[in-house]
Amino acid sequence: MKRIIGPVALSIAAMFALVGFGCGGGGGGGDTPPVTPPSQSLQGTYSLVGFDLDYSNGTTINENSPVITSWSGTMKIGTDTISQSFVINNTPFAATGTATITWTTAGVAGIAHITDQTGTHDVAFTISGNNLTTYSGVMDSGTPGITVEEYDHWNKISDSLSPEREGSVTEKSDEQAFTGKHWIAELFVP
Numbered sequence: 001m002k003r004i005i006g007p008v009a010l011s012i013a014a015m016f017a018l019v020g021f022g023c024g025g026g027g028g029g030g031d032t033p034p035v036t037p038p039s040q041s042l043q044g045t046y047s048l049v050g051f052d053l054d055y056s057n058g059t060t061i062n063e064n065s066p067v068i069t070s071w072s073g074t075m076k077i078g079t080d081t082i083s084q085s086f087v088i089n090n091t092p093f094a095a096t097g098t099a100t101i102t103w104t105t106a107g108v109a110g111i112a113h114i115t116d117q118t119g120t121h122d123v124a125f126t127i128s129g130n131n132l133t134t135y136s137g138v139m140d141s142g143t144p145g146i147t148v149e150e151y152d153h154w155n156k157i158s159d160s161l162s163p164e165r166e167g168s169v170t171e172k173s174d175e176q177a178f179t180g181k182h183w184i185a186e187l188f189v190p
Contacts, residue, residue, distance in 0.1 A: 042101065045161055046132055046154035048073030048086070053185045056147045061188060071184075075154060076161045082114055090185055095182055121182060130156035136183050148185045 048071070053061040063071055073086040082099040086092065097116030104110050112123045112134075124135040136150035 009058075041159060042075050042127060042132075043161075044156050044159040046077070046111075047074040047157050048075070048152060050153040051152045052182050053188065054149045054151075054155075056145075057076045061185075067188070068127055073152075078161055082112065086184065088184055093187075106162060110122060119181075132156065136185065139183065139185065142189045149167065150183050150185045152184070 027060045027170075037050050051071075053059075061067060067089075069089050069092045071086070071088050073084065073088075075084040076082070077099065080098055080100065081096070083094070083096040085094040095118075097114050098117075100113045100186050102111045102113065108128070109126045112125060114121045114123060118149070122137070124137065126135075132154040134154070136148075138147045138149055141148040
């Protein structure tokens with residue numbers, strides 16, 4: 001598969017990540033704000049724990065695929081804002097925007113209506129406890145006649161939006177992130 005760098009739409013599906021688990025304790029001085037443990041609220045900080053890219057030609061890419069050499073992501077959902085940052089195969093990308101949530105099943109499923117620098121995007125999601133899954137819908141894959149659907153899996157690590165505890169299974173990049181990207185699938189052509 002060829003790797004391309006293209007725009008990625010901000011989404012609750014790509015909705016926020018940085019692979020890390022657990023919650024840190026309260027701050028013991030310095031400028032670090034105290035950590036608020038996760039609750040059932042949608043607002044907070046999420047760590048990317050996995051993803052699935054399902055192409056209409058039968059190709060599937062996930063975090064365990066050989067074409068994925070490194071990955072991490074963080075998503076932060078505020079009362080009316082959303083931001084996400086990813087590093088996939090050492091390529092960083094990020095998006096920030098406003099978000100309005102419409103619940104289709106109260107406390108279980110909904111749609112995030114996101115507006116960012118590239119326009120307006122609707123991202124479906126489901127949440128169960130601290131586990132959030134975002135869904136891209138059917139998108140053009142960049143290859144004529146082939147579509148892709150992306151599922152991003154997140155774990156809520158805090159109710160706060162501060163960078164209190166960020167861990168990763170991958171190395172981080174100091175390079176400037178590409179902005180306006182929304183989906184991991186936009187980095188790959190099947």
